[in-house]
Amino acid sequence: MTLEEIIKPENRIYGKTPLLTETPMHYCPGCSHGVVHKLIAEVIEEMNIAEKTVGIAPVGCAVFAYNYIDIDWQEAAHGRAPALATAVKRLNPDNCVFTYQGDGDLAAIGTAETIHACNRGENIAIFFINNGIYGMTGGQMAPTTLEGMKTATCPNGRDVSMEGYPLKISDMLAILDGTCYVTRQAVHTAAATARTKKAIRKALENSMNSKGTSVVEIVSTCNSGWKMTPHQANKWMVENMFPAYPLGDLKDR
Amino acid sequence: MEEIKLMKGNEAVAEAAIRCGCDGYFGYPITPQSEILETLMALEPWKTTGMVVLQAESETASINMVYGGAGCGKKVMTSSSSPGISLMQEGLSYIAGAELPCVVVNVTRGGPGLGTIQPSQADYFQTVKGGGHGDYKLITLAPASVQEMADHTVLAFDLAFKYRNPVMVLSDGIIGQMMEKVQLPPHQPRLTDEQVREKYPWATTGKHGRAKQNVITSLELRSEEMEKINNRLQDKYRQVEQNEVRFEEYFCDDAEYLITAFGSCARICQKTIELLRAEGINAGLLRPITLYPFPTETIAQFAKHVKGILSVELNAGQMVEDVRLAVNGVTPVEFYGRQGGMTPTPDEVVKALKSKLVK
Numbered sequence: 001m002t003l004e005e006i007i008k009p010e011n012r013i014y015g016k017t018p019l020l021t022e023t024p025m026h027y028c029p030g031c032s033h034g035v036v037h038k039l040i041a042e043v044i045e046e047m048n049i050a051e052k053t054v055g056i057a058p059v060g061c062a063v064f065a066y067n068y069i070d071i072d073w074q075e076a077a078h079g080r081a082p083a084l085a086t087a088v089k090r091l092n093p094d095n096c097v098f099t100y101q102g103d104g105d106l107a108a109i110g111t112a113e114t115i116h117a118c119n120r121g122e123n124i125a126i127f128f129i130n131n132g133i134y135g136m137t138g139g140q141m142a143p144t145t146l147e148g149m150k151t152a153t154c155p156n157g158r159d160v161s162m163e164g165y166p167l168k169i170s171d172m173l174a175i176l177d178g179t180c181y182v183t184r185q186a187v188h189t190a191a192a193t194a195r196t197k198k199a200i201r202k203a204l205e206n207s208m209n210s211k212g213t214s215v216v217e218i219v220s221t222c223n224s225g226w227k228m229t230p231h232q233a234n235k236w237m238v239e240n241m242f243p244a245y246p247l248g249d250l251k252d253r
Numbered sequence: 254m255e256e257i258k259l260m261k262g263n264e265a266v267a268e269a270a271i272r273c274g275c276d277g278y279f280g281y282p283i284t285p286q287s288e289i290l291e292t293l294m295a296l297e298p299w300k301t302t303g304m305v306v307l308q309a310e311s312e313t314a315s316i317n318m319v320y321g322g323a324g325c326g327k328k329v330m331t332s333s334s335s336p337g338i339s340l341m342q343e344g345l346s347y348i349a350g351a352e353l354p355c356v357v358v359n360v361t362r363g364g365p366g367l368g369t370i371q372p373s374q375a376d377y378f379q380t381v382k383g384g385g386h387g388d389y390k391l392i393t394l395a396p397a398s399v400q401e402m403a404d405h406t407v408l409a410f411d412l413a414f415k416y417r418n419p420v421m422v423l424s425d426g427i428i429g430q431m432m433e434k435v436q437l438p439p440h441q442p443r444l445t446d447e448q449v450r451e452k453y454p455w456a457t458t459g460k461h462g463r464a465k466q467n468v469i470t471s472l473e474l475r476s477e478e479m480e481k482i483n484n485r486l487q488d489k490y491r492q493v494e495q496n497e498v499r500f501e502e503y504f505c506d507d508a509e510y511l512i513t514a515f516g517s518c519a520r521i522c523q524k525t526i527e528l529l530r531a532e533g534i535n536a537g538l539l540r541p542i543t544l545y546p547f548p549t550e551t552i553a554q555f556a557k558h559v560k561g562i563l564s565v566e567l568n569a570g571q572m573v574e575d576v577r578l579a580v581n582g583v584t585p586v587e588f589y590g591r592q593g594g595m596t597p598t599p600d601e602v603v604k605a606l607k608s609k610l611v612k
Binding site for chain 1: 276277279305307309310311313314315317318319320321322324325327329343344347351446457458459460461462466467468469470471472
């Protein structure tokens with residue numbers, strides 16, 4: 001068989017969804033962002049809602065999310081994505097609206113916007129990448145950094161007597177009456193990735209069906225920030241992140 | 254029949270917003286402007302025009318809701334008073350950077366810090382010189398009556414969409430709280446979603462068959478490209494300066510002395526002009542209606558003919574700096590102001606003008 005025959009469309013068993021653009025992603029090899037982007041694009045494509053979906057990008061590594069998924073986007077100030085999404089959805093109730101935020105964006109500087117959007121039950125989906133570190137600015141401590149974990153701003157490890165405790169913000173959001181679905185997932189294995197895709201779909205469906213706020217936390221790796229190989233990072237995540245941030249549904253109403 | 258009502262300046266803003274087809278208001282309570290949000294909640298426009306009204310968790314959230322709504326091509330606004338406007342500076346910078354249209358009403362109170370709930374004009378610098386980070390400009394309207402609170406709300410939206418730029422209505426606690434007769438603007442329907450998509454092809458409405466995605470952002474990491482954006486913004490501001498200067502002259506034609514004052518202070522100074530003229534001193538009042546763009550050229554022309562100019566403000570001397578730049582040393586420029594929520598009497602200003610300028 002020649003190469004031309006092998007790459008014929010009918011022989012393909014896997015491909016990228018057309019909603020993912022041709023722009024090469026800037027994410028480090030091994031980073032979870034690319035996988036989550038792909039899942040969101042696939043779900044939007046499968047739900048056939050690309051024409052009426054608006055994404056809100058954060059400040060953080062995913063600041064350029066709009067370069068990779070071919071839908072309308074707004075780029076928010078750091079932490080403010082849920083406020084933007086609130087207005088976008090209320091003024092365009094037929095649209096599907098989601099935010100994509102990291103742990104610094106959602107759980108530090110944007111805590112108030114996150115909690116109040118969830119508490120109002122805004123009909124939006126929030127995709128929350130929790131890798132316990134500030135990736136874009138070079139590996140500083142995040143609110144979700146684990147106890148003892150070393151970062152550029154806690155070089156000897158997070159000392160809870162000084163820096164407080166890892167913030168379990170999804171657990172907080174789950175107790176709010178405005179949230180309809182809060183789940184914690186990961187994308188380190190094929191099975192986990194499939195579960196995350198289902199969660200993303202449920203969250204976007206909830207936005208379309210005005211069921212309230214959905215939060216999908218994806219416990220993620222930042223192998224560059226963690227100073228590990230991608231393989232080591234996955235292993236470290238399973239052994240250290242998952243005990244602090246156990247996977248599964250926190251709320252499904 | 255003309256529809257004339259008696260109401261507060263803050264109430265006039267709310268009424269005018271609904272009537273001009275505003276799509277959304279997002280705000281947080283703060284004295285002395287809470288009547289804007291209260292009036293909107295009482296009028297329930299979501300039942301009539303479909304306008305969204307939401308009490309946000311903070312001014313930071315309010316201005317970012319405005320960003321989101323404006324990014325969809327919707328006619329959106331917020332209001333606050335000085336400390337709340339300080340919290341909005343981040344959002345205003347992003348909105349200016351992303352070139353989005355919106356209206357922000359500042360019913361100013363005295364500062365710094367928590368200051369006082371009494372009226373002040375001490376946010377002049379913050380408003381016309383930037384306030385947030387980066388080189389940007391807010392088109393700034395300064396209403397001096399309840400009628401202008403209504404009219405400027407409508408005009409602010411027109412200018413915001415004409416230039417895709419945030420517009421500030423810089424009012425103060427006097428104009429917001431006082432009651433006057435007002436003729437409310439005529440009803441304009443809100444744009445439909447189809448009209449928004451057609452009129453504002455840049456808006457993030459969802460693609461709806463559009464070939465290219467729309468992205469609302471102020472981010473550009475390539476310096477060569479960012480400089481082009483900066484230059485484009487500056488070109489826009491030059492256009493604004495050329496087209497949108499607004500001011501009012503009061504007995505200026507034969508004036509030997511000129512008072513410059515805006516907003517509530519200009520109302521006080523109208524009386525001062527009458528008192529001075531009764532004493533045989535030919536004084537006139539130039540009231541900038543747009544603080545940015547500033548009537549620089551007009552003031553420069555007056556400077557050639559008058560014996561002196563007095564800038565009267567409810568602050569420690571802010572607009573006077575722009576007056577001095579316009580005058581450029583051609584004639585003496587003096588300042589008289591009160592602070593802390595105090596307002597000058599017309600007599601006080603008469604005495605100030607005579608002691609500082611009339612030799």
